[in-house]
Amino acid sequence: MAAVGKPFGAMSIAEIQAGLAAKEFTAAEVASATISRIERDDAQMHAFLELTADMAADAAAKVDAAIAAGTFAEAGPLAGVPVGFKDNMNLLDTHTTCSSNMLANYVSPYTATCVEYALHAGALPMGKLNMDEFAFGSSTETSAFGPTLNPWDFQRVPGGSSGGSAAAVAAGLVPVALGSDTGGSIRQPASFCGIVGVKPTYGVVSRYGVVAFGSSLDQVGPFARSVEDAALALNAISGFDERDCTSQRADVDFTANLAEGVQGMRIGVVPAFMEADGLTEEVRARVAEAAQKLEGLGATLVDIELPNAKAAMSAYYVLGPCEAFSNLARFDSVRYGYCDPGHADLGAQYEASRAKGFGPEARRRIMLGSYLLSAGVYDTYYYPAQQVRTLITQDYDRAFQQVDCILTPVSPRTAFKFGEIGDPTQMYLSDMFTISINIAGNGGMSVPVGLGADTQLPVGVQLISPAFKDVNMFRAAAALESVYGPAPVAPQFAKED
């Protein structure tokens, strides 16, 4: 039952749908109240870049019509649920900026499959969410339109690149948001904002219509405050798509075993990770505690090795920039996007438009990729990086012969302050525990396990599944949630109206 005065964005999917079914409120009210709340409460935090009030109202009208017709049960798993989309996801007639000046005025002529699936499931589209420019970053500080603030502490970053999505859910503006994860871009901000964030196995969610960063690494997934809501959202957006030939036919109900508990599960722990340089004591303690809780619930902890994981970072910063260099080549000022005026020569127009349209981190990755793919250099970096990829995949294959799921830290530390990390290579270390999962392609998710003892900021643990056995990590995540409770709305946003 909906608590009186509790904003819809702070409700669970079940609470919203129960209220709709009981006619305590209408979907139209959910849509309009949520838009109003975002307009009011997001003004300073800056999670949203664009609101889609009219689309939300249209979607709500369909849900309300279904309720009136007595067909609410068929209206879809996200019927009446406000959802936000990372701004690298195309939604017809809305801006898709990727938080870049390059695409500041770009309006989508089509809709991404994951967005389409969410809308088909009855979701109410609230708008587009801030991110690091073209998803290059771990803090949203590289957004050309200004950073998003961490709802727990406005002095701190929400993480990134899907920082807007994480902040919107953590602040209770929406129950569900979609993000994309190339090296940790869902899991790290989920951890920094204290919510659930899922990067499913590569191929579970179609990438069609999601602006590509690293095509072989990118994967779309949901943010939510509960494991069940995350599973429901993933149910809605996953599935084969003939427009993405890397998408897979894997009809899975991610909610299927949430109630099973972890009795009999073998959960891997990586001692080398727990002793890693840069891992703060407060995070280490929370992760160790989470492992013990799972053991207490009947799981067996198994020490495992991922000997090649240490090379993941190096491989990632070869493969990612190489693919990004090529994927971002289309932003050339000719057909759409920022065009620097006044050039008579094509080459000069290309150079000036790209120099001014892309921010520093985007330019850095493009130049890096261009160099790494050039003749004579390719064999030294790209090819070995692919070999490392095979080795890391084999590490996981071996580990998953022993265990059903692996538990690690998500981020070595809790949310840092704006400007605190200036050196890009230090920033890249934010993803030290998450990157190898994108390299191997299997599933990983961040689950909140309370606050760090020193910073009093959220800490997440990462659960890692074998490829296409994402249900394993959901099962363990639900068990942790039974101990720690669902994620709370960030305190300064939790005050009821």
Place this chain on the structure above:
Amino acid sequence: MKKLEEILRTWEPVIGLEIHAELTTLNTKMFCGCKLEFGAPPNTHTCPVCLGLPGALPVPNRAAIESIVLAGLATNCDIEKHSMFYRKNYMYPDMAKNFQTTQGPIAFCMRGHLDLDVDGANASERYGLADLKPGESTGNITRTEDGYVAHVGITRIHMEEDAGKMVHIGGGEGRIAGATHSLVDYNRAGTPLIELVTEPDLRTPEEARLFMQKLRQIYLALGISDCSMEEGSLRCDGNVSLRRRGTTELGTKTELKNMNSFKNLHDGLLYEICRQAQVLEEGGTIYQETRHWDPTAKRTIVMRVKESADDYRLFPEPDLAPYDLSDEFIESVRAKLPELPDDKAARFQEQFGLSAYDARHLVEHRSTAQFFEACMSDATHEAGDAAIKLAKPLANLAINDVAAWLNANPDVVLDESPLTPNRAVQLVQLVADGTISSKQGKEVFAAVLADDADPKAIVEDRGMQQVSDTGAIEAVVDAVLAENPDKVEQYQGGKIGLIGFFVGQCMKRMQGKGNPQIINELLASKLDA
């Protein structure tokens, strides 16, 4: 400049070809569902994928893969079961993604070859052919009775996508130089393209032309492209270098473009060989450059100097999974292979007793080969086994008269023309049984096309039946000899050229319908008696 014949004594030309064919017979583009249509209004067949919009992803056209496997099987290539698409990165507005999706080191088709029959006048450009006896080989050629066979290696055939079409406005003749605007039509962007690369095995412009012709025949037989050199659905670039005869190291090559007809291909390569020879003989240097053949000025001009190899930053296309072709798939494609021109020529020799030369030229055009077969079928229906006697005259009709007529009237569709196979059989039958002379046969052929009438009716209406009745002819011969005793005397006195006079007189009396052979025989027997 020196003539080719002279140049060849000192220099050996080395030619390799890169031949692009658009798979125009498919319904849709290589990586999206947009329709393939030549000449549609600009940018009407486009979508997020072929416009390279943010977030769009490619999905390969399976029918295109089938087409390239057909091409590979028909050109004796090994079909690679595991291959990948690659991204070839370069920035130009005709390629919306700013990379072209193509294949890497391993293409779908590798290591093929075609054997070229080079005969008659076509063989004249080969140096040193006279030193070989039929059956003898040197290098990649084997001497035949009337020319030679050249074994030409095919390095690979790979799959890629075409770029859009640029139109430059404001400059001269649509050139970019001086243009004020450049427009792009993306209708062509993403058209499935197969590129065949030959080994540098060709030595004469004729061989290059014949290779291109043969490949075109094969692609047409496979039905994978309309192979229009004019419209650009079949395009050929030539790489040419010279080396001193007797040496093995390759010289610096130039790449020749705009050879958009068989004649331009031959003439462009011929000019370039002569140009390079002159430069080298004057002590100059050949630069690695791209040159444009100007058929009007009859010379090649520099388009672009390549100081170093382009760096396309090729890497595996991560949006497309590595391609695995199953044995079942390859065999299912093999089962769809139609009869290829070489096989058809061999069958024509075997089945109809044609000469190798006739058979080869008969299959040069699919329409004439089909027409010949339809005629033989009709003849067999009428005459049974005796039809075999008509094979040679029917082949001649198809190779000479029909082909010349089709060449002069490119819009004609043979199947819909007045010349039905049945009429063609009637025509050669009328000549074969002596009803009309072969000269009259030409007249009847023209009349069939002009009047849409049966040859038998034409011959009857025009009273063209040839008189072959020996008795009737003998009476005329006797009359002519009786009327010209002086000429008979002169002939018998040694002026044998008068035979023509007697034949003419006989023909005149018979209104041209006398069988010339019988007239000749009777005159000879009576005059020489």
